Amino acid sequence: MIKPNRTLSTGVLTLGFLFLYIPIISLVVYSFNESKLVTVWSGFSLKWYAALLQDD
Numbered sequence: 001m002i003k004p005n006r007t008l009s010t011g012v013l014t015l016g017f018l019f020l021y022i023p024i025i026s027l028v029v030y031s032f033n034e035s036k037l038v039t040v041w042s043g044f045s046l047k048w049y050a051a052l053l054q055d056d
Helices: 006-030 047-054
Strands: none
């Protein structure tokens, strides 16, 4: 049986984790956007989290 190359296995594993975690990280970053539009970055703000906590 042929053993897989350790470098190749590590590379595939890294690509898999990046595929899973990059969308999560981008959601966290864009959640601090002041604008209502996701594509327009208008500054850092916590207003959406404040609105979430004040919503009854």
